Amino acid sequence: MTSPTHAPVGRPTATAPVLRAEGLSRAFGTGAGQVHALADVSLEVEASELVVVVGPSGSGKSTLLHLLGGLDAPSSGRVWLGGGPDGAVRELTAMAEEEQHAVRRSEIGYVFQAFGLVPVLSAAENVEVPLRLARTGVAERTERVAAALAAVGLSEHALQRPYELSGGQQQRVGIARALVTEPRVLLADEPTGQLDSGTAAVVMDLVRDLVRSRGVAAVVTTHDPELMARADRVLVLRDGRLDAG
Ligand SMILES: Nc1ncnc2c1ncn2[C@@H]1O[C@H](COP(=O)(O)OP(=O)(O)OP(=O)(O)O)[C@@H](O)[C@H]1O
Numbered sequence: 001m002t003s004p005t006h007a008p009v010g011r012p013t014a015t016a017p018v019l020r021a022e023g024l025s026r027a028f029g030t031g032a033g034q035v036h037a038l039a040d041v042s043l044e045v046e047a048s049e050l051v052v053v054v055g056p057s058g059s060g061k062s063t064l065l066h067l068l069g070g071l072d073a074p075s076s077g078r079v080w081l082g083g084g085p086d087g088a089v090r091e092l093t094a095m096a097e098e099e100q101h102a103v104r105r106s107e108i109g110y111v112f113q114a115f116g117l118v119p120v121l122s123a124a125e126n127v128e129v130p131l132r133l134a135r136t137g138v139a140e141r142t143e144r145v146a147a148a149l150a151a152v153g154l155s156e157h158a159l160q161r162p163y164e165l166s167g168g169q170q171q172r173v174g175i176a177r178a179l180v181t182e183p184r185v186l187l188a189d190e191p192t193g194q195l196d197s198g199t200a201a202v203v204m205d206l207v208r209d210l211v212r213s214r215g216v217a218a219v220v221t222t223h224d225p226e227l228m229a230r231a232d233r234v235l236v237l238r239d240g241r242l243d244a245g
Contacts, residue, residue, distance in 0.1 A: 016082030016089045017044040018184050018217035019068060024077035025240075026063050037063040039240040040077070045217040047083055047184070050208055052228050053221045055237030061221035062189050064237065068219060069108050069187045070100050081107060083184060083217070105134050109178030109216075111188035111207075115170045117162040117177075123169075124149060124158040127176045134181060148176040152206060168199035172206065179210060186211065186218040192227060204230050 026038040038060040045051050053061050066072035068079055070092050081103065082089040092100060117126045124145050131141045149155050152172040162170050171191060178186060188207065192200035208230045211218045220227065228234050236243040 016080075016087070018047050018081065018083035019043075019045040019219070020080045020082065020089075021068060022078050022080075024064070024067050024074050024079070026060075026067060026072065027075045036240050038067065038074075041237075041240075041242050042077075043235065043242070045185075045219060047215040047217055048212050049232045050211045050218045050220065050230065051233045051235060052231035053219060053235045053237060054223065054228060059237040060240040061237055063240075065187045065189050065219060065221060069110060069185070070095075070104050071110075081185065105130060106181050107183050108185045108187060109181065109183040111171070111174050111178045111186070111191045113190035113193040115162070115167075115174045115194075117170055117173055119162055122159050122161055123154060123165065123173045123176075126162070126173055127180050130177060130181050144180050145176075148180040149173075151179070151210065152176045166199070167195050168203055171195060171203050175203070175207065175210070179214065179216070182214070184215075184217060186216045186220075188218065188220040190221055190223070192222065192224050197224075197226060200224055201226050 022042045024038055024041045025036070028035045028037055041064060043051070053064060055061055063072070067074050074093060079092040080089050081092055092103065095103065118129070127145045127148050128141055131144060136144070146155070149158050152175055154169060154172055154176065157165060157169060162173070165173065191207065192203055195203060204227050207218065207220065210216065222228065
């Protein structure tokens with residue numbers, strides 16, 4: 001495996017990307033039935049950058065996001081998080097499970113195609129969940145939830161449950177929940193996959209604006225051409241590999 005070209009883990013560096021992956025591969029199964037879902041994928045994402053990953057069904061988009069976010073472990077390859085206030089670069093793939101959990105909770109926001117909201121909780125309570133997991137105090141939770149809902153234009157809908165909201169509003173709750181911990185990385189898997197094209201455009205504009213205004217490094221997978229048009233960079237996956245150009 002090639003070694004990272006930036007400073008080793010823990011050493012401050014002003015120019016490190018927020019998210020960096022090198023040589024990521026993931027195989028499922030063994031023997032003749034083995035599937036190489038991802039093969040030797042390397043990428044870097046800077047603060048305020050929206051990278052969109054496209055590719056046919058089964059090309060490895062979700063697998064890539066899972067590996068970047070520590071939701072799954074690569075067969076080989078490494079992922080680093082950098083760009084924090086202290087300038088430290090830390091290897092996500094080398095962390096002990098508990099440390100990885102803590103990093104996932106506080107530094108990485110996830111948005112899913114199916115929204116993933118808890119049906120019995122209000123919009124505000126759904127947004128609050130990551131803060132409760134992070135044991136944030138009640139006063140700060142209230143303040144942050146209100147700010148996150150305002151950022152996605154849903155202050156008026158704070159007390160409504162998911163079934164009382166439209167698909168686009170539900171996904172905006174999902175985005176508020178992903179960003180409420182002020183993560184440095186946002187990972188979204190087909191966030192507009194269940195939305196009509198008009199609503200998808202609104203949600204995507206929101207994602208792009210939030211990425212820029214908050215300095216988040218975002219990786220978003222999609223089949224949606226609207227979404228590609230809003231990207232700073234589009235990466236194409238085919239059979240688990242990134243297209244060169
Ligand atoms: N847990 C798993 N076990 C076995 N094979 C898997 C697993 N997860 C993914 N795969 C396989 O890995 C390949 C890539 O899947 P992945 O879900 O990453 O593709 P995708 O590009 O996100 O597809 P889609 O656009 O349909 O969501 C596929 O062949 C898939 O069947």
